[in-house]
Amino acid sequence: MLDIKDVSKSYDGIKQACDHVSLKIEKGDLFGFVGHNGAGKTTLLKSIAGIISFESGDILVDGFSIKKDPLEVKKLIAYIPDNPDIYESLSGIQYLEFIADVFKLDSNVRAREVDKYATMFEILDVLNNPISSYSHGMKQKLVIISALIHKPKLLLLDEPFVGLDPKASFLLKEVFQEMCSQGVSIFFSTHVLEVVEKLCNKVAIIKQGKIIAQGNTQEIIMNKSLENIFMEIASES
């Protein structure tokens, strides 16, 4: 589903934010992506989503290249950033309608999906209110709903659990598992290693722009905790 081939990206031409990164994510994978602050997680996620360009390598989503066919790729994915900066001049429902229009969802589908997820995340009754009146968590929920309603084949999330209340975090994990069982691939970055350990079938660790470990979660951690593995690998020079 997602094939990252030898991707390199530098912001200043000196330091590599992503250094020859290669990763493969299969259909139905729930892939956790961990690393220090500034290791290159957000850069890679933004590169996959076509938000930033990269110098070398390529990224293929379902066979489409983000460099050559960005629109085809974007039709298949949904991206959720680490900070839910969304149009504050719109109301929640106007934002969801905007996304639904972009993905050409018919009225029945959008009504059903919005109702399902807005009820689940308990923001149905505030959808008519302006986004500017939402709390950080409510905005985060709205972005998550906007990503789910058009049923993407690949879901990219940057620190999705930050700002969510415990119930919403639990529900999001449930949604992740349900989506993966339906063949959707999920690639998300997080600092919560416990979540990766319990939830993800695959994991990758990035350090200074380089992937230093990747594979099946159980094979990577073996009998240890992911926290121990992460600390061991991260402390190696």
Add this chain to the structure above:
Amino acid sequence: MYRQLTKLLLKQNFSLKRLLGFDFKKSKTKAILIGIAILYALVVFVGAIGFMFFNLGELLHDIGQTEMMLSFLTVYSIGLSIMIVLLRASGYLFYYKDYDILAPLPIHPRTILLSKISVMMIMLYFSSFLFTLPIVFSYFYWTGFNIIGFIFYLIGFIFLPLVPVIVMSFLSLLIAMATAKFRHSKLISIIILFAATIGLLVGSFSVNEVDTNPLTGQINLFSGISNAYPPFEWFINAIHQQSIIDLLLLVGTHGIALFLFIVLLQSLVQKTNQRGVRSNIRKNNKEIKYQEQSVLKTLVQKEFKKYFNSILYAVNSGIGPVMLIVLSVASLFYRSQIEDVLAQMAGVDMDIEILILAFISFCIAMTYTPAISLSLEGKNFWIIKSLPIKAETVVLSKIVFNLILCVPIAITSIILFGISIGISAISQFILIGLIIVFAVLISTFDAIVNLHVPKFDYVNEQEVVKQSAGAILGIFGGFAFIAINGVFYYFMSDVTTFTMITLLMIAVNLIMLAPLIYYVKTKSATLFDRMKA
């Protein structure tokens, strides 16, 4: 601490990188080109105003009333200060965005307040100085330069706006507090500010005097204002008669007013920032009705929401259509005077049809939303970039929004002007054609400007709407297109009829438009790709 904080806030608000939207050390060619464009804008602006004031200075010199120039200086300087403070004081003092950052720091609230006031005043002095520089030059040219008068001017210039600034700061707070109680608070603020701006515009153009220099009609009005408000008189006497007593009166009274303002404001500013602006948002249980629409339509709709949700954006880029509708409606009731008003605005005698055309074109050039709307995506730009929307569709939506904003009003105004001064139906029809082509040309040009000089990294929208390279290039680029049309008209006016010239101008504008449309279609995606979200 005051010095460090003020320096930091100034850097945050006015550094070259912030103003230009990019690091000029890294993009030298871009910096040179933008530098030239900004210089052009400055020359056009200062030159046009400078010419009028130089001319006025000569007239006043001949009748021995050069001190009248100082009335102009005071009224313009204060008028500008009032506008800036009315628009900005609420954001600078009472509800500042970095409150959450500054409040927890061990800095005395008075120090923060002083820094905030200083930054606002520096911005105000800079704008006011730039705007009134031609008046000062003309005054000292015609009265003869003397160092004491100039020093008194500099001191007076600093103190004169203080009382109006204090009054307007409170008014700005009152407007913010009062309008926050309404659901459409932003729209109400926009209407209030438009009304104030139109009031100032109407007041500044005399409809009684027939003269090509618009300033001569304002002499009586401005000297009346100066006489009615004592600090103006102190300021004028201090400079013109080098009266130290008047200067001391000005400095003393305004210094005390500033001191009291700071003392009174200290707790108020803390309270307003702690509370924040609480909009009266009631729970809206309106049933949700889902409606499908095209991507272009939904993007344009988003632009509308953004526009009417930002007071600065709407007031600055919407003044053109508002001026158009006000003057064209007024023309129905004041037919005989409208030609004089337009001649005053243009500064030259011309046929009424061409004056109307020039005025409408000016108003369209002032409607520059495509030059800044991409920048205004700001932190939300990731949404557009990550969605499957073609870059040219996004650009097209910005152009279409601008056209919706100005074209229907421009057409209506042509019809209204046509009725009031008796333009034939055929001429109106051709004028409408020309205005539509011109509006598309300007909007497309503006969109290209923003594609080249986007500025997503801003703290306050003012940086984009009023100070960005996109805004400056958009407005003055529009004026350059008016100038091209003006030159064409000038050379053709002796050769053929007005109707024929208008038809030829449509062709000229279409020729200029074609490569711009081609550019948008072929380059938008590449330029979008380069932008950092």
